[in-house]
Amino acid sequence: MTTPSADANWQSAARLAAPAGELAMSESHDEPQTRRDLLGKAAFWTTAGTLGFAALGTSRMPMPGVFPGQSSQLKIGLPGEYPVSAEPTRVPGQNLFVLHEADGYAVIGAICTHLGCVVAPTGEGFDCPCHGSRFARDGKVVKGPAPSALPWYEVSLGLDGQMVVDTKKTVPVGTKVVL
Ligand code: FES
Helix, strand or coil, X not given: CCCHHHHHHHHHHHHHHHHHHHHHHHHHXXXXXXXXXXXXXXXXXXXHHHHHHHHHHHHHCCCCCCCCCCXXXXXXXXHXXXXXXXXXXXXXXCCEXXXXXXXXXXXXEXXXXXXXXXXXXXXXXXXXXXXXXXXXXXXXXXXXXXCCCXXXXXXXXXXXXXXXXXXXXXXXXXCCECC
């Protein structure tokens, strides 16, 4: 059995010893905590990296790997939008001209056959602004360096009454259709 003063002394000694004990425990846990921190950081960056790559992969998912080819058929409006004229009419938004004469319609490409600049109508034909090629009204070369005539494309009438040009199908120069 302990006396009250002996008990007080023991408690006081225990209180004094406690900080030293905690310090000892803390010192002995320093190394494991550092390792734990390191592992925590590694886990964080691994997760962040994984999520980053997953987000990157997800963002690419809606994009198809192969794109379907663009149609070569273009609707260029109603025939009445291109009145009979000695001057070819530029198709709005396209590198094409419509030539409408008494004997029918023709669609002529506006891309120079030399290096691909867009030609401009002159009233007598077409001039290329890049290297000086000149083309007659029917697209034939008048002056080089263009190696060949401007292409004439197949044109037809669609079910909705619009003119349809197929830019993958050329027709002989001078081919006109009545629409
Ligand atoms: S691109 Fe037309 S003359 Fe060269």
